[in-house]
Amino acid sequence: MTHDVIVVGAGAAGCVVASRLSEDPTRSVLLLEAGPHYATESSWPTDLLDGLGFPRSHDWGFASAPLTHGGHTFPIPRGKVVGGSTAVNYCVALRSRPTDHRAWAALGLPRWGWDEVLPVYQALEVDHDSEPRTPPGRTPIRRYPREELTDSQERFLTACEKAGYALVDDHNAPDSLGAGLTPLNQVGGRRYNSALVYLADAADRPNLTIRSGADVDTVLIRDGRAVGVRLATGEELAAEQVVLSAGAYGSPAILLRSGVGPAEHLREVGVDLVADVPGVGANLLEHPSTPAIFATAGETPARRPAPLRTMLSIKTSRDEPDVDVHIHAMATMPTRSPQGHPTGYDLLMTSALVAPHSVGSVRLRSRDAGELPVVDTGIYRDPRDAARVAQGLRVIRGLAEQSPLASLLVGERLPGASVADADLVDVVHATVGTYNHPVGTCRMGRTGDVDAVLDETCRVSAVRDLLVIDASAIPVSPRSTTTLPVLMLAERAVALNWPNP
Numbered sequence: 472m473t474h475d476v477i478v479v480g481a482g483a484a485g486c487v488v489a490s491r492l493s494e495d496p497t498r499s500v501l502l503l504e505a506g507p508h509y510a511t512e513s514s515w516p517t518d519l520l521d522g523l524g525f526p527r528s529h530d531w532g533f534a535s536a537p538l539t540h541g542g543h544t545f546p547i548p549r550g551k552v553v554g555g556s557t558a559v560n561y562c563v564a565l566r567s568r569p570t571d572h573r574a575w576a577a578l579g580l581p582r583w584g585w586d587e588v589l590p591v592y593q594a595l596e597v598d599h600d601s602e603p604r605t606p607p608g609r610t611p612i613r614r615y616p617r618e619e620l621t622d623s624q625e626r627f628l629t630a631c632e633k634a635g636y637a638l639v640d641d642h643n644a645p646d647s648l649g650a651g652l653t654p655l656n657q658v659g660g661r662r663y664n665s666a667l668v669y670l671a672d673a674a675d676r677p678n679l680t681i682r683s684g685a686d687v688d689t690v691l692i693r694d695g696r697a698v699g700v701r702l703a704t705g706e707e708l709a710a711e712q713v714v715l716s717a718g719a720y721g722s723p724a725i726l727l728r729s730g731v732g733p734a735e736h737l738r739e740v741g742v743d744l745v746a747d748v749p750g751v752g753a754n755l756l757e758h759p760s761t762p763a764i765f766a767t768a769g770e771t772p773a774r775r776p777a778p779l780r781t782m783l784s785i786k787t788s789r790d791e792p793d794v795d796v797h798i799h800a801m802a803t804m805p806t807r808s809p810q811g812h813p814t815g816y817d818l819l820m821t822s823a824l825v826a827p828h829s830v831g832s833v834r835l836r837s838r839d840a841g842e843l844p845v846v847d848t849g850i851y852r853d854p855r856d857a858a859r860v861a862q863g864l865r866v867i868r869g870l871a872e873q874s875p876l877a878s879l880l881v882g883e884r885l886p887g888a889s890v891a892d893a894d895l896v897d898v899v900h901a902t903v904g905t906y907n908h909p910v911g912t913c914r915m916g917r918t919g920d921v922d923a924v925l926d927e928t929c930r931v932s933a934v935r936d937l938l939v940i941d942a943s944a945i946p947v948s949p950r951s952t953t954t955l956p957v958l959m960l961a962e963r964a965v966a967l968n969w970p971n972p
C-alpha cells in the first residue's frame with residue numbers, strides 16, 4: 472500500500488506532524504520510529520515519566536568526535552523511543568526569542584518572524600501560571616512556586632537579586648533577562664513528552680499507523696521525487712510524501728545515505744550521488760556547558776527535589792544583542808564523590824552558552840545504517856565561545872559570595888578555589904559538556920542560499936515531495952532551550968504545507 476505521508480522519527484517534531492496530518496481522516500499517515508512505542512500511559516517505563524531524573528535507558532549511544540581543542544569526547548544523549556528526546560530531556564520549556572526570529576528574517580525567512588511564531592507558541596502551550604486561553608494548548612508548562620523551592624534554590628534567587636540581576640516573573644516573556652523560576656514542561660514531577668501530549672488521542676485513528684522498531688536507512692528517490700523509504704532490514708515502504716523528523720543527527724544521516732549531500736563526502740563513503748547539497752550535515756550548532764560545584768553546609772531535602780527550578784539568564788558583554796548564557800542552580804544533592812568531601816552535599820550550578828559562534832557537522836562513518844554517524848559538535852572551535860562560558864563561571868563565583876548563598880557554601884570543589892579567574896577558559900575546555908540542543912544540520916534558507924537544504928516551508932529544495940521538519944531545519948541557534956522551538960516549528964511547518972489539515 473502507498474501511504475499519503477510517511478513521517479520518519481517520532482520525537483518532538485514527528486509526533487506533532489503525525490498527529491496534525493492524521494486529523495484529516497482521508498489522509499493515511501505512517502509514523503516510523505526506531506525505538507519502542509509505549510502505547511498506554513500505564514505502560515511507560517517509570518524512568519521516562521519521572522521528570523526529576525535524567526534517564527539513559529532509551530539512548531542512541533552517540534559520542535562527540537574529539538574536540539579540536541583538547542581532543543575530548545563525551546556522550547551526547549538522544550532519545551530512542553516514540554517521544555524521542557522529549558522522553559529523556561530535562562523539561563526546561565523556553566521559547567525562542569524575538570532576537571532569534573529577527574535573525575531568521577534577516578536570512579530571508581520572513582514567515583518565521585516573531586510576529587508569525589508568537590501565536591504558534593501561544594496556541595501550543597497550556598501555561599498553568601498564566602490566564603487560561605481558548606482553546607487551550609496541549610503542552611503543559613509550569614513553574615514550581617517559590618514556596619516549593621529548596622533552601623539552596625531560594626538562596627540562589629536572593630543572591631542573584633543582591634548581585635543586581637532583575638527578578639523576572641516569566642522567562643518566556645519576550646526580552647526577559649534576569650533570575651526567576653524555570654518554566655518546565657512537567658507537572659507534578661511527570662515529564663510530558665511529545666508522545667503523551669500529541670499521540671495519546673491520535674494513536675487510535677484508523678488512518679494513523681505507528682510502527683516502532685523501524686530503523687529507516689534511506690529515502691527512495693525516483694526522478695527527483697521521494698516515493699517512500701527503505702528500512703535497515705531492506706523492506707521498502709511507499710508514500711506520496713516523506714517527512715524526515717529524525718532529529719538533528721538522524722535526518723542528515725538519512726539524507727546522506729540517500730545520496731543527498733556534499734558530493735565529495737558521498738564519494739568518500741561510497742554513496743551514489745542523487746543531489747549535490749553541501750548544507751546537509753553542515754551548520755551543526757550546539758550549546759556547550761560547564762558545571763561549577765560547591766560543597767554545602769548540608770541540606771537534607773525532605774523529598775526528592777526537582778533539580779532545575781531556578782535559572783538566571785545573562786548577557787556576558789554589552790555587545791551581546793540578547794541573552795547568551797543561562798545559569799541553572801540545581802537543588803543541593805548528596806555528593807557523587809564522597810571521598811574527602813567536607814559535608815557530603817553539593818550544589819551544582821552550570822554555565823551554558825545559548826548563542827554559539829562555533830559550527831560543527833554530521834558526517835557518515837560509512838554507508839551502513841547500523842553505524843552511527845560522526846558528530847563533530849564543533850564546540851569551542853570559535854574561541855569567543857569558551858570565553859563566554861568562562862564569564863558565566865565568574866558570575867557563578869560572584870553569586871557564591873553573595874548572602875544568603877555564601878553562608879550555605881563551604882568551598883568551591885569545581886573548578887576549585889585555587890583556579891584563578893584568568894584560568895577559567897582552560898577549565899571550560901577541560902570540563903566540556905553540552906546543554907543537548909543541536910540544531911541546523913539541514914537548515915532552511917532563501918532561494919539561492921547555497922548552504923541551505925530546505926526552502927522556507929521545510930521542503931528539501933533538491934528533491935520533490937521530501938520535507939525535513941525537526942531541529943535540523945532551525946537555521947539560527949535559539950537563545951533558549953529547543954523543545955518548544957521544535958514544537959513551534961513543526962506546528963508552523965504543517966500549517967504552511969497542509970493549510971487545512
Ligand SMILES: Cc1cc2nc3c(=O)[nH]c(=O)nc-3n(C[C@H](O)[C@H](O)[C@H](O)COP(=O)(O)OP(=O)(O)OC[C@H]3O[C@@H](n4cnc5c(N)ncnc54)[C@H](O)[C@@H]3O)c2cc1C
Binds near residue numbers: 549
Ligand atoms: C538529555 C537531554 C536533555 C534535554 N533537555 C532539554 C530541556 O531541558 N529543554 C529543552 O527544551 N530541550 C531539551 N533537550 C532537547 C530537546 O529534547 C530536543 O531539542 C528535541 O527533542 C528535538 O526534537 P526533534 O524532533 O528534532 O528530535 P528528537 O526529539 O530527538 O526525535 C527524533 C526521533 O527520531 C528517531 N529516529 C532517529 N533516526 C531514526 C531512523 N533512522 N529511523 C527511525 N527513527 C529514527 C529517534 O529515535 C527519535 O525518536 C534535551 C535533549 C536531551 C537528549
